[in-house]
Amino acid sequence: MREAAFVKQNKDKWVAFENVLNNTGQLQPDELSDLYIEITDHLSYAKTFYPKSNTEFYLNTLASQAHQKIYKTKRESKNRIVTFWKTEFPSMFHNHHRELLIAFLVFTFFSLVGAFSSANEGDFVRSILGDGYVNMTLENIEKGDPMAVYKQQGEFNMFLGITINNIKVAVYAFAFGIFLGIGTLYIMLQNGIMLGSFQYFFYEKGLLWESVRTIWIHGTIEISVIIIAGCAGLVMANGMLFPGTYTRLESFKRGVKNGLKIMVSTVPFFILAGFLEGFVTRHTEMPDWLAVLIIASSLYLIIFYYILYPNQLKRKAKHATIH
Numbered sequence: 628m629r630e631a632a633f634v635k636q637n638k639d640k641w642v643a644f645e646n647v648l649n650n651t652g653q654l655q656p657d658e659l660s661d662l663y664i665e666i667t668d669h670l671s672y673a674k675t676f677y678p679k680s681n682t683e684f685y686l687n688t689l690a691s692q693a694h695q696k697i698y699k700t701k702r703e704s705k706n707r708i709v710t711f712w713k714t715e716f717p718s719m720f721h722n723h724h725r726e727l728l729i730a731f732l733v734f735t736f737f738s739l740v741g742a743f744s745s746a747n748e749g750d751f752v753r754s755i756l757g758d759g760y761v762n763m764t765l766e767n768i769e770k771g772d773p774m775a776v777y778k779q780q781g782e783f784n785m786f787l788g789i790t791i792n793n794i795k796v797a798v799y800a801f802a803f804g805i806f807l808g809i810g811t812l813y814i815m816l817q818n819g820i821m822l823g824s825f826q827y828f829f830y831e832k833g834l835l836w837e838s839v840r841t842i843w844i845h846g847t848i849e850i851s852v853i854i855i856a857g858c859a860g861l862v863m864a865n866g867m868l869f870p871g872t873y874t875r876l877e878s879f880k881r882g883v884k885n886g887l888k889i890m891v892s893t894v895p896f897f898i899l900a901g902f903l904e905g906f907v908t909r910h911t912e913m914p915d916w917l918a919v920l921i922i923a924s925s926l927y928l929i930i931f932y933y934i935l936y937p938n939q940l941k942r943k944a945k946h947a948t949i950h
Contacts, residue, residue: 630677637669637872641689648692663693664881668873714940716892719885721937723862730857733812734819734850741823745831755824764828773834774841777909786905793849793897797856801890804860807868811860818853840918841911845904847925852893852900855933859889896929 628636644662670686677683744751753761760776767775780788796818803810829838866882867875907921 628676630680630682633672633677634682641666641669641686644689644693648689663690664877665873666690666693668877672872711888712892716888717932717937718940718944719888720892720933721941723858723885723889724934724937726861726865727855727858727933730811730815730854730861733815734854734857737816737819738823738826741820741825742827742830743823744820745824745827752824752828755821756828761828768832768834772911773829773832773837774908774911777841777904777911780905782906782909784905785909786901789845789904790898790901793853793900794894797853797890797893797897800853800856801859801863801886804863804886805867806864808861808864811857811864814860815854815857818850822850840915840922841908843922844908844918844925845900847922848896848903848929849900851926851929852896855893856890859886859893862886862889 644666647662666686667690670683670690673680673683673686741755745755763776764773767773772778777785796814800811800814803814825842826835826838829835863879863882863886866879866885870878873881903921903925
């Protein structure tokens, strides 16, 4: 790449970094550290291809200033955990909304595939959900309690089992990102088809609303966070496939680090989903308005924390940089 093109491609980022260095008090040490790594990568590139140039001198100056400020302000905050949830993670996650959208679209597409296949192939539901589950549910429908499956175990045992199982699925969705993202997309495919088949099965029995108002009490958070775990897997894969100005190894490390942060963010939500499934979903006698309120509140919680709030922080950071 020509030096002029390299400068043009990264100039805005360097200027923004300069502004950040002049307003260090508004930035967390870990965020400053991430920016420092990026600048040093650019500096290494400039030393290799544009030795003794103005570009190398400029980047070397920036890196030196950043180094001093990082090691001057690197003390860990007493409120490290609060900082992670309040600013560090949401600010980072804003950069990965594209991967979130991809995971969501893939999951939604294969949910529709699952429903369509169930509608056109008589044995498809059994092949996906298993004969045992289908036969048990048919028996429950005949008994007049189609959602009885959520009442068979004790509350705590169900909460614990469901939470562990959901976290296991999420870990697979993330870890399989190591296969260039194909493994993650397969997990999205698998769970999407299962959901589509599941919902069509109840639709066919004339129980679509009964299933929706019951299952999505916990499913809203559960399914959303599985998609977010898929996003984490795609973030890791993206680090391998598209290193940008980083070395491929450094880009992969950053992808793993950010993916792990996304996974950590999902744990409380999986616990909440498990709690709802173990302790709340079983109360199928609750009024419709209460079920809808829980579902709507759960959906808003996910959308706010993973989409709206990161966007708010990004706008505030941009405004602070300009001023």
